[in-house]
Amino acid sequence: MNSWKLKEIVVMSTLSVVFAVIYLAFLPIGKILVGFFGPIGYDLIFGIWFIVSIIAAYIIRKPGAAFLSETIAATVEVLLGNAVGPMLIIAGMIQGAGAESAFAITRYKKYTLATLMFAGVMAAVFSFAWGYFRSGYAALDSSYVFAMLVLRMVSGALISGVLGKYLSDALAKTGVLSSFALGKEMRRRRAA
Template identity: 70%
Template sequence: MKQWRFKEIVVMAALSVVFAVVYLAFLPLGKLLVGFFGPIGYDFIFGIWFIVSTIAAYIIRKPGAAFLSETIAAMVEMLIGNATGPMLIITGMVQGIGAEAAFAITRWRSYNIWVLMSAGVGSALTSFVYGYFVSGYAVLETGYVMAMLATRMISGALIAGLIGKAISDNLAKTGVLDSFALGKVYRRKNAA
């Protein structure tokens, strides 16, 4: 395994801080959706809370990028005002483990769209299992709980996977990622 370079750590941390702000900004929308649709409302947009893990892993392409970025984002989100408090760090770790598992299955060698979408689904699964016990989903009807899970998995695949890839690819086009794994792949593709 290659060692992490200082600039990779800095970019991962910067992405985590940026997305901590994004995560906090999406809470009112989540609450609004819950007001209209009930508990499933958050699941429509839940993929937004997994996106830093797929972006960081896709750009840096090293073991731990997904887990660490999601954990750091949760810490920062807590520090800047999420009322959940320290439990949010555990939530971030749980989400990061789900994303990291998708990259680990490929031994951190594949970063195609299917793996990125799988990372979003992985975060959805681990966060849902955790949420099932912490948030009391057990009191809901089984069919409703299954609909929540399916919605969260779709959200994870589409938002964290597809949108995360699009954001990263657009960053790579600017040249700002030229010294990172994604930037090198992008340059090779366009040189051919």
């Protein structure tokens, strides 16, 4: 039952490529926010960089979807020229593992809004732990670092979780996801 179908791999990969481009497009926005607010500026929108993991997991509903989609997106970002380079692939894997952990906790059986928001929060926590050591957050005031973490978690919950659910549901309503787990769930809801 958990084996992947070719169409699921194709959709996950396509989503990953699309969001890799979107991720790159958000880098200048993040830099503008950092210019205004300092390092905390990125945390305001950090949830955008987790969104493909939530969308792919919500649509496909198979173990590994969150992790793999985020890893593919990070790899594509590097290939497209993200200045961070190969270290970004590790960051993507960590973010994907964070989101994946939320779905694993529910044993891949709950895909409610609360679960999607929790996945965004977990991606934020995992990425923040990585960033704490990689980006030298320890040199910053502890209350500022705590505010960064809270903002990143809120961004993960709202941008990745809420917006990810909204975008996936909107796509499913068009009928293009009718043969995927999300599309089948929507048909069941309409029939009930």
